[in-house]
Amino acid sequence: MDKLPLNIADIRRKLAGTSGREYWKGLEEIAERPEFADYLHDEFPRLAALWERQIDRRTVLKLMAGSVAFATAGLAGCSRPIGEIVPYVNMPEGEIPGEPMYYATSLTLGGYARGVIAESYTGRPTFVEGNKKHPATLGAIDPWAQAAVPQLYDPDRSTVETYRGVPTSWPRFLNEMQVNAKRMAGNGGAGFAVLTQAITSPSLLAEFERLQRKFPNMRRYEYEPVDRSGVLNGTELAFGERVSPVYRFDEADVILSLDADFLGMMPGWLAYSNQFMKVRKQRIKKDYKPHMSRLYALASTPTITSANSDNFLPVPAADVELAARGLAERLGVLEEKNPPPAPPSGLRPQRGGQEGTGSGSDDSAAPFGREAAKAGSAEGAGGLFSDWLDAAAEDLQKHKGKALVVPGDFQPPAVHALAHAMNAHLGAIGNTVTYTEPPGADDDGTLPELMKAIEDNRVDTLLVLDGNPVFDAPADLDFAGHYDRVPTRIHWGLYENETAYASYWHVPALHELERWGDSRAYDGTVSLTQPLIGPIFNGRSVYTVLRVVAGEPETSDYDALSQYWRQHYRRYARTGDTYELFWRRSVQLGLIENSALPAQTVRLRGDLASRLPIAPPARPNGFYIQFRPDDSLWDGRFANSTWLQELPRRMTKLTWDNVVLLAPSTAEQLGVETEDVVELEYLGARVSGPVWVLPGQPANAATVQLGYGSTRAGHIGGDVGFNVYPLRRTDSMWFGAGLKISKLGRTYDLATTQYHQTMRGRGQLRNTTFDEYRGDPYFVRDYPGKPPRLHESLYPEPSDKPPLEYRWAMTIDITACTGCMACVIACQGENNIQSVGKNEVLAGHEMHWLRVDRYYEGKDIDSPRTWFQPVPCMQCENAPCEYVCPVEASVHSKGLNAQIYNRCIGTRDCSQNCPYKVRRFNWFSYQRGSEPVYEAPGNNPGSTTHVRSQGYSNPPASANPDVTVRQRGVMEKCTYCIQRINEHQIEAQNDGRRIRDGEVQTACQRACPTGAIVFGDLETNGSEVGELKRNPLNYEMLAELNTRPRTSYLAGLVNPNEKLRKKGK
């Protein structure tokens, strides 16, 4: 398929020519190329190609013969399978077979705990939800935590100790380590080094302390690929002490984010999202006064934080520091005690004056202003960047005490220090931000120090606890080369990854759902991890491995944990508590009460201005390289998760790949477009990957995502995407300058769901600004698309006769939806939705019942406003799908639009007739992991894509027993979690009462960090959903079709600064 080049200038022109509010999903849509129209026209794009394939007579006969043979074989196999029932020998106390048990536990990411409630059916963990009592989740959950369940059952997990890659035995490991430890004991542990990931576990840190006393020369090093060292280094720079900031977004009226992704990645983001949206959702209650906070976001790459901001400015990561200085200057922060050093010329606020050209002359003395003009607006409005900072500074200043500046985790210490100084100036400290001791350990060595030690031959035993440094360490350190020089190297981890292969010894780790443990949340709350199941794959606990390597007897993780807490529990115990009481209560809660770290008093250094490093130089030739943890794979540790691989990435809606994100203007300059493969050369290292042109990406900066391209990630994650770690260096962990991008002249298929299940411009969003909302709260009613009046139709009115006991309904708040995708994966886990693999996504066959559409709004392709709209089944009362089903598989049932799998014969008429495009068809036996062989369409004619042997199906053990696992050939869709409704209805009927409001929560609602999704019964008086349906913002999508959807939306509101708005922003 030949493609016309994507003409960015043309797109700009087309957008500029539009009037009013325009929504678009991507650049291809605006470009209106003919092949794109064709692509949209086919609901399942690649299927058409399949039909067009020439099939000869022989093939037809072969297929017919095959079907007859299989049919006969099927009849022969008609004997009755007799199942078995296998009861317990001794049933655990409290267990009721058939009913799930729930346990509070916690899962960690980057060392930080998120409290979860794990569901277990007769000892089989099936699902995790957020723990409402846990400060880091508040009942919500993130996609990574949810993926823990299939990961637990992942057949690729390592199952046996290996020595040089060959399976060996635990006793042999014990013997070897004993000999090694004896040698180490002789010299006080000289040469003994442990490399860990970020650790916040009090008991494990105590264990290290104990070992340190035994082996004074032992050293612990810490390396986390998602490096947050800027945070503590920043507070040290600002306050002279290493403290960790904890934000209160619900207390802030004006927030400025300096490239921070506090709604999507910063530890505690679930809680932060909750706080942030708490004061932005418009809920009509008693004493309701319209109020909305305002978020200014500088972002080096579009994130869901920038997408949810009111004023967004794309700035390359390297320029954020300049912006922070500019802002600090405007606020007069650094001038307070000491005069600031003369800022570089480019830093001077350019009020009005300068003309931005958009094309840019290099080596300009004022990169700041020029970048600004470029990034800010295509029309070349001069000095917009300055205006933006002016407006933000003024707004912050006006809201002293209610203002907050949030530095990004991946920014250097100077940005953090400047942000803290601004917070001190704005009276934020104590109000909107507090500082605590760091939750994690902070006395460890760094990876470069470890490399130095290896070079000096000071390491002879290196124990790598979890992680994969051979794969993910910065390239300039040459970890693999150094590691090879260590005589005894041991790796403990879940997978036999690159590091395991480079080690002599590999010991399988226990999964977090198999072990006891403790860890701290973002605010320091000690969270407990308890096992839901015994070790499935022969894993060993971290305490055991550590002790064995140190020449001590094995211990169980429970013993190690209780040993620690028996000594330390008194600090947190209630009066009169025995240890047993304390322990039972804490395990039941999943956390230790009141263990959040107390706020510290901090004082800003008087000489901060002089301590700040010299401002970064003007941009050198070339582009910026920017690294980001992946929305799904994080640093690569989730690479083998089908759920996460197939979860559309938040901003790109891309699955199964990482990309080089480029701004439209940069792509234009380079002559590349989405799917073109480019080579990135950064300081001699080269990698190549496909381009994704992303509106909102700052010009001249290429963002790549970590974690892809591992060859040893397993049968799912192996060789997916391209590995960017070779570009990463210790001095450019998150960004660097001097990147060269060259077009390679080939293209690569990217499986994006961006245009799948499209409603083709219908049923769009409704939104407005907060000011306009205050002027006209009922603005949604001005939109076209009203439901027809009663009896306007010739068809009989849909009615529920006899009347229903419950009328289930849902509202989704567009304002509050951050686009974090937690709901999608929660739905997948709850409803046994299968993953299908990249080829099938390319064919438009992804199965997610709930999709989150991402829309851009506005004429500006450089920094458009971004909206997210989750679309589950609308549960129409007058459902179009029901009229066309020939077998009544799509029928109304209990007032809902039901899909009955055992009736469905797969005509797919219902999907064809669904205006919301929320129905999914099982094209293949995804539940068995089978995947078709496609002739690769498009780019590589004639070649056949490879078929993976095991497919992508969910581990059967993780299936929800309350939901049917669908087979090939049936349609499926969102059921409003009917299994949960039924469960609660049966419970209520048994108790002889009605279901209470809020009792039934759908999986998506439960996962949502901001409470954007509300589900309930309209027949119950005063139900929350009933209230929301009367909210002025409530509207129904495509109401003019008279579908009477039960799912409705609350229109989106943003609160942009009017001053910037007038200037075209």
Add this chain to the structure above:
Amino acid sequence: MPQVFKRRANALARNLIVAAVLFVAVFGAVVWGYFQTPYNGFTGKAVYQPVPFSHKHHVGALGIDCRYCHNGVTQSGFAGIPPTHTCMTCHSQLWTNAAMLAPVRRSLETDTPIRWKRVTKLPDYVYFNHSVHVNHGVPCEACHGRVDKMPLIYKVHGFRMRFCIGCHLNPAPHLRPEDHVFDMGWQPDVPQSVLGPRLMEKYDIDTSHLTDCYVCHR
């Protein structure tokens, strides 16, 4: 042009059509008939179990309540099969050396469960919940028959969808007062035609949406 077919071809064609219709009808009838057989419903046939447990003895003769062993029945969708420990509450005292009970003792010794053969199985897309039935006066007997007369357990009803729907349309003839749900062979004092509607009211059973698909399928 000469005739391609002879005259008798007409009769042949007609007969063939009749034969085809007949064949379809007969074949259909046979298939339909097959599905009505006890063979297909798997009814009336005792299933060989690892331990020849007799409901006749335990329920009929000894009068042990259903819930003693199937203790999840009032709270859970699944009635529950007793753990080995439940058997051993009595059999650690009684028949301690019976050869018949050797598998039970072995199970306890080796901590391996007894693998009972399934007798009643619904398709995977049907979600039957025991608790809501027994709590609303549907006796065990209505579906499982007189287990107190079964030396080895067998199915009495084929559990085809018609069986479920029949009761969901009109539960009244099957309902019992709650203290007789677990009784075998209980007969009401008043005629069921009087008792049934009364109990429908008492249990607050509304049949209007009881045959909705989502009640059993999800």
